[in-house]
Amino acid sequence: MSAQTVVVDTPSTAAAVQAKIAWRAPVLYLGVALLSLVVFALGTDPDATTTFMVASANDFVTIAPFAVPSQLTALLLSSVALVLAGWAAWATSRRIDVPVWLPITFGGLVLLAFLVWVMAGNTNALPLTILLAGALTLSVPLVFGALAGMLCERSGIINIAIEGQLLGGAFLAVVVGSLTGNAYAGMIAAPLAGALVGWVLVTFAVRYRIDQIIVGVVLNVLVIGLTNYLFSTLLTDNPQTLNSPPRLPTLPIPVLSQIPVIGPVLFNHSLVIYLMYIAVAVLQVMVFRSRWGLRMRSVGEHPKAADTVGINVNRTRVRNTVLGGAVAGLGGAALVAAGLAFTKELTSGKGYIALAAMILGRWSPRGALAAALLFGFADSLRRVLGNLGSPIPSEFLAMLPYLATIFAVAGLVGRVRAPAAEGIPYVK
Template identity: 50%
Template structure:
């Protein structure tokens, strides 16, 4: 049983005031996928939390030593927390099934609540019996998750802009990697991390120029061009790394790392302070980027034209919008954003460039675009989910979780598959995405 709920895009008019937020701008088919996934995860939770019960206590440490207010630690019994979690998950599963049966969509907030409850129960089960520690540093877990999500958010924003204007951007991985490489070299030579970030944005834009030229001017299949660009950038950066960076590490691959800039007062707030306000400038810039892209897409003439080109280029052309130019420069803008995100790997995190260090982050960012329904806010939330999952793997390994280490390595990608294949359902992106426009 399914039904279609169609969200029509804003008409292609010159008056920016006519733009209205259309978070999805896509046709979403209400299906049984979400209730089925909820049911599977609820059964899994019952097996883990109740059948494979753990009666020990798990301690959640909320505050850090630098917090102005110290919040007491929260202790949860692994078995009791597991039972409560399973009950709540079962209730959410039943409600979602009833909604679908009534031909209504399962709301996003329900997926968020389901995920939070599952994670709390899972952490209580995994930590209660850890071989090295029974303490979950909650502030560190969340702050680390945000840091790992930063390049994913930049990449997702690049994907949203490109696909909204009608160009499928498979080359996000290459743009991130080019940005990481260029940031490392420029920051090492100049001794300025900020110059490395600027150079990374330029490198990402150059990669996007190639994508835009072949996809828009020469009408080459956009997916093929994106895949080829990814392979090309991987090969080129690996070659330059082995031939130039490795032999001249002190000169070309020792970039200064960005300093953590705590925001006065806000950085002392328990839990929220370490998460959002004790970060580097590349993290603070992502807050600005998300807000700017959202406001720009849905509340400005630029965004109205961009969405019109991605939905109905023929209609946009009739009102005087230059389709090739609009697509070219917006794809370039997306590439610059992705390149800036790539700088996080070198000047914001690791401190040097390594071969293929993005490790598929561009593809996960592309999954976040789809999971988020081509909306910058939702895509950001999806990227945060994947970043949190990656850091959860590290935390579980540190506390001696009973989960095999090989499965922990797969965890972020398993979550990606479940999220996109299980929770999204059937979604249609911008109507003209991936379709070349030939005037006439």
């Protein structure tokens, strides 16, 4: 009879095999909360006040601008943020999952403390409604670009060419809108340019199996060069005919647009912003709750297994990349929706910012929306504070979304993992 070794599962043994506690997020919370307390609260003039304006002319209820004591308000907000940071540290020590609302609430408190501090003693009122509405408007091209990247990479194609797709969509929207005198015609034409760039990308990636990152970078350079050439030769010589697009009309939603704060921010925009709402909601359901989404994700994660059950891997990748390009082209139309004329390199790197938003949002439509709103809010804040005469240099404010992304990826959203088969050509 052979001897057997019996292993007794004692509490100490179970504790030894538990995963190591990740302290990055709690430490980051505590550091930011202490920074807010020291700089935004204690560093504010005790006699200063901060004035906020939250009403607009068409609201149901008229809300007059109101002032708050700057130091006391920043102290209260920072203290609550510090309590949340302590609670997050306690929950982490007990291996309790931190709820989703905590980082959102924590970020909102610190942001409000920052606004109170930066506007302390300023004779102008901070227009919160204009700030938030501007953040939404500026984030729309980023949302469409991030959705385009998500559609491509979920099926296994790395889309570095979002910049070129946005730029091509904006160019075609301006030209078609100017020729027809109809902004909606330009908005319909814009996805065609993005889809064309996506088709070229996926053709080289699937048929010729060329490195997808190299192809994407080359396509960006190609579109930039082509649009710059056409701008210098055609649009500059015929600005009234080819570079004077009409503005997309504002379509306020009855009743909803008159709700204080929420109405002007969410329900008083042009059609392209409402299409963004629909695109995020539809794709969130389709990607994670439909047969089409399951097939797309299987192609991006394990193409051989998908092929085994009868899914055409390369055809799925081609369709999704072209669709993603069309979505990015619509984002290009959003860039010029206000009737802006086309200029050289109009996108100014927004395609790469959209790519970062997609990664920060963990390749999901809802996450991409949240990340793009972060960038849009920082850009809107830079513009509003610049117009109000903020003492903070605008160059520093322009750095905020990128710094926030670094901190978020490093500690707040945890480890992110791309689809396993992205960038890998599939040969049957």
